Structure formats: structure tokens, C-alpha cells
Amino acid sequence: MSTTDLWISITALTLTVLLGGGAAVMGLFSLAFLDYCPPESCSADGAVTAVAAALLIAAFVGAAGLIITIIQFTRRKTAWPFAIGTLVACVVVLIIGAIGYAAAVGA
Secondary structure: OOHHHHHHHHHHHHHHHHHHHHHHHHHHHHHHOOOOOOOOOOOHHHHHHHHHHHHHHHHHHHHHHHHHHHHHHHOOOOOHHHHHHHHHHHHHHHHHHHHHHHHHHOO
16 A cells, blocks of 8 residues: 555545535535525525535535545555545535525525
8 A cells, every 4th residue: 555645545535524514614604694585586495405415415425435445445456536536526516505505595
């Protein structure tokens, strides 16, 4: 097992966890301060759905990426592409969730 592979994988997965935690906090605050949502241009239910779906999907993608990376380590194969792919996939999912939130609140 390469030390570089190990460090890149650990760093990417750590960033994925930190990204998920930050996104959860931001999602909570974005919903908590959605006090005034005029029905003509804003859907509070749509905002909740966008945030919850993005966080849930990102959590599943992160867990799957972690499992696949650990499997690659146990097989003594290169694991960093899976860890980096997990980070990128989570970023994409969260960006799509943010776009959904913005569309729901009319921003």
C-alpha cells in the first residue's frame, strides 16, 4: 500500500465529511431563517425537500465512497480515485441541492 495513496484518500474522505457537516449546518440555517415565504414566489415545502434530498443523497454517496475506498485498501489496490470521486460526487449533489433550494424560494 502506497503512503501517498493512503494520505490522499484520507484527506479526500476527511474533506468529504467536513463538506457534509458544513452543508448540513448551512441547510439548517437556510431553512431556519425562511420566515417569510410568499406563496406566489416561494415554496417552503420545496425548499425543505431540496435541502433534505441533497443532504440524504450526499450522505449515501459519502458512505458508499468510504466503503468502496476501504475495500480497495483491503485488496491492496489503488484507492485514491474512489476517495476523490466521492468528494466530487458529493460536491455535485450539494450544488444541485442548492440550485433546487434557490429555485424553490425564488432566488
